[in-house]
Amino acid sequence: MAVSFHGRSNSVPSIQHPQAAHIDEQxxxxxxxxxxxxxxxxxxxxxxxxxxDLHDSLVKLLRLSISNQALSQDQIEKLLDGSLRILDLCNVAKDAFSQMKEGLKEIQSILRRKRGDLSAEVKKYLAIRKFMKKSFQKVLKNLKVFQNKDNTxxxxxxxxxxxxVTIALFESLFSFMSGSKACVKWPLVSKLMSQNKSTCEAEANEFTRVDFEFQSEKSLKMEDVQIxxxxxxxxxxxxxxLSKSLIKYRVSLLNIL
Structure with missing residues (x-):
């Protein structure tokens, strides 16, 4: 995909700038x-x-006079809307991280002191995880509806x-944090499906591994929680x-306006 900018006059030829070529590579x-x-x-x-790095490169591209001339106010506003949606995704992720970190902190504290209601804290953490997964599904569903309506x-x-590509990353991130759908309820049926148990354990990442230990009520590994x-x-x-780079990107767009 070659990146080029077209001036508003039909007499101006397409221009390929080294910075645009670099973005193509990225x-x-x-x-x-x-x-x-x-x-x-x-x-x-x-x-x-x-x-x-990509968004930092876009900022450099926007500072070029050729890009300033090529983008209309309506186009810039569309890009501002798009960047805002991505910042919303960043906030969704950061909120989930913050809640999980707080829950894990309480659990580790109880494990270290060997006193406190560990069962209650585990239930709170699993409730956070359940709510988080539903939030991810809702956000991505709404985002896809918008993308389907957007004519570029x-x-x-x-x-x-x-x-x-940025939105695709968040889809991967949210999927990674949620874990395999086929394995989410593995502890509830592990006694009947030992083969599935082995498969899910092999596929487990840092998030689902701790989920499995909490849900199955087996001995919790402090090492897994710390990891x-x-x-x-x-x-x-x-x-x-990434959020900071997106904010710089938005500032560059606003400066053109």
Whole structure:
């Protein structure tokens, strides 16, 4: 996909700028990573880092006079709306991370002190997880409805492509945090389906591994809770960095207006 800007005059030819070519390369790498079979917290964190770099590149592109001339007020407003939707996704993720960290903190405190109502705190945490998954489903459903209604003009293709790969990342992130649908209720039927138990354990990530331990009421591994907490912190840091780049991107758009 070649990125080019078209001036408002029909006599102005398409212009390919080195910065636009660089963004093309970044988008290609991000699209390739979407197709990768890997699904780990470190892989998602790397994609978050790449998206931050992409939006930093878009900011540089917007500062070029050619991009200022190519974008109309209506187009800029569309891009502002799109960036706001992505910032909303960032906030949804950060809110989920914050609630889970607080729940895990209380559980670890009880485990260390060996006193307190561990069962009650576990139930609170699982309730947070259940609510979180429903929130993710609702947000993504509403987002897809909007995307289906949105008709993009060709002059915004590079910006819309950036939006698309960013939204795809959040779909992967929310799916990763929610866990496999086939394995979510594994503890409830594990006695009858031992084969499924083995499969789900093999597929479990940091989030679902702790869910399994809580739901099955077996001995909780402090190490797994600490690993999950570290995973959440890394992803939270990645989301925060992306949010800052998105804000810079919005400021650049507003400066053109």
């Amino acid at each position: 988008l290609t790498r991000l699209r390739s990573s979407e197709a990768a079979s890997s699904s780990s917290s470190s892989f998602i964190y790397q994609r978050l880092s790449n998206l931050q 003009d060709e002059s915004l293709v590079v910006f819309r492509e950036a939006e698309a 999950l907490e570290s995973c959440i912190q890394d992803l939270e840091d990645g989301i925060e960095s």
